[in-house]
Amino acid sequence: LCQRAPGTLCPRYVLLAVIFSSVYSVWASVTHYSIPEEMKEGSVVANLATDLSLDVKSLGKRKMRLDLIANKKYLDVNKETGELYVVEKIDREYLCTKTLTVCYLKMEVILENPLRIFNIELEILDINDNAPQFRRDAIHLDISESTPTGERFSLSNAVDPDVGSNSVKTYHLSESEQFTIEVQTGRDGSKFADLILKQTLDREQQAVHNLILTAVDGGTPARSGTASVIVHVLDTNDNPPIFDQSIYNVKIMENSPIGSLVVDLNATDLDEGLNSDISYSYSLYTSEKTQETFNLNPATGEITVKGMLNYEDFRIYDMEVIAADKGANSVACTT
Structure with a gap:
């Protein structure tokens, strides 16, 4: 205890506790790979042991495992060779929405003793495995025979789950003297077609026009889908008794x-x-x-x-x- 004359302050002492933490050796860099979707089961993606500079002989002892940040385990690691291989075919359209231009499957490779974690990003590349499809097999239009030439009519567009060049690229219309199409591009890059009247209609000569609209994607080889366009010519009172x-x-x-x-x-x-x-x-x-x-x-x-x-x-x-x-x-x- 401090004993001093009245009115004199005693000095204060502060106890400083220093705590040292033990830190594991963790490597959190990201390694990128890319593969096309629909690879066969058992296909080798890469040799992780080689790419991550790991001793193949120690993979089993260090309990090497692969944790996928997804709902399904599409890949696994061979603990004897260090190879990353496909366990189940990957469908890019199922895994990622069409709005995503790049589709990644993220995972972690974990080893123990000492603990090391490697982050892996696997880019799933689109292949042209889907053909364009129209929402309706038949598109019905009612057009009056008094409609002037040059008039436009919107047609239902085709959709393609694939992305980029594998999505819908253009449309074609079957041969017609009365109609043609003009392909338009939406703000989101989607393609659609307008039907254009190029020759006056006469219901008395032909009351119904049956056309075929074909959507073609930009893949190699290209895939296509079709829809029927059925034009019903509406009568105007252009004939006397x-x-x-x-x-x-x-x-x-x-x-x-x-x-x-x-x-x-x-x-x-x-x-x-x-x-x-x-x-x-x-x-x-x-x-x-x-x-x-x-x-x-x-x-x-x-x-x-x-x-x-x-x-x-x-x-x-x-x-x-x-x-x-x-x-x-x-x-x-x-x-």
């Missing part, structure tokens, strides 16, 4: 009973749907007397006797009949 005769000359006996058939008019329209549905009516050039004497069925075009016929009153009846379709922009003809 046409009577099977321009003039109908009909003879009928006077005093023919009411309801007797005079003539069955027939008009046809090359369009479809409402554009080909026809209704019949008298034109303004048909006299009221004629209309009172003869009945015109607007749906069938049948003209029947409506009133009494008398040869001495009228010998000739002139009538003009209009055949009009029911399209949005109705088209008509007369006889």
Whole structure:
């Protein structure tokens, strides 16, 4: 204890404890290798003993082991030779997503007595083991026959699990007078095709166009996939009804009973749907007397006797009949 005169401070002493830690010999550098995917089981990747300057005879005693930083053990080490070999085929598309441009399998080689750890990075190189595929086998398009040339239509793109040059490179379209394609490149580098109308469509000549779209990758040899492009041409009201005769000359006996058939008019329209549905009516050039004497069925075009016929009153009846379709922009003809 410190004994000094009152008002005098005693000196303080600090105990300094020094702790020394034991450090193992650990080497944490990274060794890189690269192999193509789908290598056969048993294929040798490298000789780790040689590359890491290890004594092959001591590998067993030092309990050499391989720890993979992954869910599956694709590789192992031969403790007698120091060779790193493939245990199970590696599928790059399963191991790494398409968004990764480089695919690595990371692992550690561990030896004991003394402890040494080597970090290994194995780059898995892509091979062209996948063909492009379309999301749908058939692409259906509805295109109006009034569509102007140069109009573009988007087509479903093909996908390829491979990367780089092994992914989709271009598209081809089967021979067609009406259509061609233009290959576009997206911001992510993906390829897709636009269908372009190069010649006006005519539904009455050809209502359906069957095309084949082919996606080709850039591998060697190249792989390809196909999809059907089926274009249905939608009708526009571009055809008028046409009577099977321009003039109908009909003879009928006077005093023919009411309801007797005079003539069955027939008009046809090359369009479809409402554009080909026809209704019949008298034109303004048909006299009221004629209309009172003869009945015109607007749906069938049948003209029947409506009133009494008398040869001495009228010998000739002139009538003009209009055949009009029911399209949005109705088209008509007369006889």
